[in-house]
Amino acid sequence: MNHQGHGLALEHPVFNTPNHVRFPSTTAPRTRQYEGYTSPLYPDGMGETYELVDFEVDAPEDSWNPTLVSHEGFFTDVPGFENIAEACSAKMLGSLSLARQGRWFYWGYSIDPERLTDPAEDAFENTIRYMARQRDALTVPFVCKTRRTLWVYLALNEETGYLRGIEEHFLGSVKPESRADYEPTPEGLRAWLDANQAYVFSGKDESHRGDRYGTIFEVDQDAKRLGTPNAERASLERWIAMSSSGDADERAVARRLLTRYVDAAIAPPDWDGAAEWYATMRERIVFCDSAGFVWLEDPRVLEREARG
Amino acid sequence: MRSIVRTFVALLLALALLPGPASAQGSLEIVGLPASAPFTISASVTELELTIDVELESEWHMYAYDVGGGRPVGVELAEDGAFAAAGRLRTPFDAHGQILGAARFVLPIQRVGRGTSITATLSYQVCDPLMCLPPQQLTIRGEVPPLRVLLVAADKGERTARIADWMRARQLSVDVATYADVTAERCDAHDVVVADSDYFGRHRVSTELVRAFPRTATPIVAVGFLGTELVQGQDVAMTSGYI
Numbered sequence: 001m002n003h004q005g006h007g008l009a010l011e012h013p014v015f016n017t018p019n020h021v022r023f024p025s026t027t028a029p030r031t032r033q034y035e036g037y038t039s040p041l042y043p044d045g046m047g048e049t050y051e052l053v054d055f056e057v058d059a060p061e062d063s064w065n066p067t068l069v070s071h072e073g074f075f076t077d078v079p080g081f082e083n084i085a086e087a088c089s090a091k092m093l094g095s096l097s098l099a100r101q102g103r104w105f106y107w108g109y110s111i112d113p114e115r116l117t118d119p120a121e122d123a124f125e126n127t128i129r130y131m132a133r134q135r136d137a138l139t140v141p142f143v144c145k146t147r148r149t150l151w152v153y154l155a156l157n158e159e160t161g162y163l164r165g166i167e168e169h170f171l172g173s174v175k176p177e178s179r180a181d182y183e184p185t186p187e188g189l190r191a192w193l194d195a196n197q198a199y200v201f202s203g204k205d206e207s208h209r210g211d212r213y214g215t216i217f218e219v220d221q222d223a224k225r226l227g228t229p230n231a232e233r234a235s236l237e238r239w240i241a242m243s244s245s246g247d248a249d250e251r252a253v254a255r256r257l258l259t260r261y262v263d264a265a266i267a268p269p270d271w272d273g274a275a276e277w278y279a280t281m282r283e284r285i286v287f288c289d290s291a292g293f294v295w296l297e298d299p300r301v302l303e304r305e306a307r308g
Numbered sequence: 309m310r311s312i313v314r315t316f317v318a319l320l321l322a323l324a325l326l327p328g329p330a331s332a333q334g335s336l337e338i339v340g341l342p343a344s345a346p347f348t349i350s351a352s353v354t355e356l357e358l359t360i361d362v363e364l365e366s367e368w369h370m371y372a373y374d375v376g377g378g379r380p381v382g383v384e385l386a387e388d389g390a391f392a393a394a395g396r397l398r399t400p401f402d403a404h405g406q407i408l409g410a411a412r413f414v415l416p417i418q419r420v421g422r423g424t425s426i427t428a429t430l431s432y433q434v435c436d437p438l439m440c441l442p443p444q445q446l447t448i449r450g451e452v453p454p455l456r457v458l459l460v461a462a463d464k465g466e467r468t469a470r471i472a473d474w475m476r477a478r479q480l481s482v483d484v485a486t487y488a489d490v491t492a493e494r495c496d497a498h499d500v501v502v503a504d505s506d507y508f509g510r511h512r513v514s515t516e517l518v519r520a521f522p523r524t525a526t527p528i529v530a531v532g533f534l535g536t537e538l539v540q541g542q543d544v545a546m547t548s549g550y551i
Contacts, residue, residue, distance in 0.1 A: 018419045063507035103527040113474040131527040132499040142545040290545040
């Protein structure tokens with residue numbers, strides 16, 4: 001990206017405390033790569049035009065500023081993740097120049113005062129002061145890429161005709177048994193995603209790790225047979241109900257799914273008391289692909305409790 | 309005997325402060341304490357918290373909240389000051405809402421303007437089982453030490469000096485380390501770590517060095533290209549492997 005930003009979350013403390021920051025802006029027509037997409041900072045998509053602000057006095061000479069690329073969902077499921085500003089990116093919406101997760105803040109511009117604009121200087125000071133308050137914030141560790149990665153191959157193909165993701169990267173990113181009927185064409189990927197994306201998972205174990213792609217995905221046949229998308233609360237509640245079923249097979253499947261999708265740090269020693277466990281944890285848990293496709297204890301709840 | 313107990317309690321309070329937040333603490337002046345007050349009081353402040361320690365004599369108490377009797381403890385900051393409350397006052401209390409013995413009141417604060425001084429008013433009423441003294445107010449005032457920032461950079465050259473000077477002009481206390489010599493202990497001893505990066509191609513720090521960055525409990529502002537390497541290297545769910 002260059003020196004500019006857009007989609008700023010102006011209500012965020014980094015734009016308000018102690019310095020009230022307001023950037024002069026210029027209006028620009030929406031460019032093609034942003035059409036048809038949404039992001040946390042553009043939940044309804046981008047209008048015909050958007051407002052650009054300068055964080056640096058001009059574009060970096062012979063270089064660039066990197067962004068955190070969300071692609072509409074790479075880390076937006078991380079509880080407490082703060083999307084604060086997007087960058088001018090050749091990629092779709094969701095490329096962040098300012099973001100926070102737990103005790104980490106990403107500042108995607110230079111901090112050299114010779115490069116910063118006056119409003120950016122104020123925002124950077126606010127950022128330091130805001131982060132000083134995050135010592136007890138909880139950071140969600142990265143375990144694996146989200147299932148959105150597989151969708152991006154299709155989105156990039158539709159945008160630019162890019163085929164390598166569909167023909168090569170997809171094959172390297174999904175276990176062979178989970179793509180037996182996969183046709184390496186745009187239509188084939190679309191059909192595969194329609195049938196399987198809701199049931200895709202990955203995790204920490206070696207079978208979900210690869211040298212080249214890092215994360216290896218698998219389709220959960222248990223969840224798929226039951227028609228229970230693995231990230232949905234209704235699915236969790238159904239597995240909990242099934243875990244005390246009189247049918248031994250049904251009970252076994254439910255307990256297998258609960259073991260697979262409930263973070264071991266908060267799972268009960270066994271699932272005999274699944275309903276009681278859920279009654280206690282119901283308001284405290286959230287599903288997160290990035291954390292290993294698990295229901296984990298929401299760090300925001302833990303932080304609230306710790307802060308009294 | 310009472311002085312021995314007081315010394316012991318003061319020692320415990322001092323020890324309790326040792327592993328506390330990294331922020332530098334400044335002692336504050338207490339104004340208006342009657343000589344006959346049945347308690348002792350001291351106060352300190354960081355940019356994040358105003359802390360008041362009281363030690364009530366035996367049989368005397370204050371109130372943490374309104375129980376229909378004495379006036380509860382309250383702390384107000386001067387409205388035109390550089391600091392404002394950032395949360396509710398935290399006080400210990402027993403089953404009857406009473407504050408007894410040695411107690412610490414903590415008010416989260418945040419900077420809302422320029423300046424280094426702070427003035428607060430402590431409102432309270434002390435009672436024993438038979439009577440309450442009239443409600444009182446004390447003024448607490450002094451200087452707030454600046455936040456301590458550890459600036460980690462490729463080197464200690466002109467660019468780094470420029471950034472450090474800018475931070476100092478913004479009323480921040482700055483120490484400088486390089487990616488090669490930064491340690492967890494130095495990070496932990498500061499309020500915020502700013503991990504700087506020049507533009508890609510000019511960043512002059514190897515990926516290996518960034519990946520060896522110490523793990524710290526201190527919040528980190530990760531800047532630019534090296535910042536993306538840092539969040540990935542520390543396994544923060546923030547990039548999903550793409551930049």
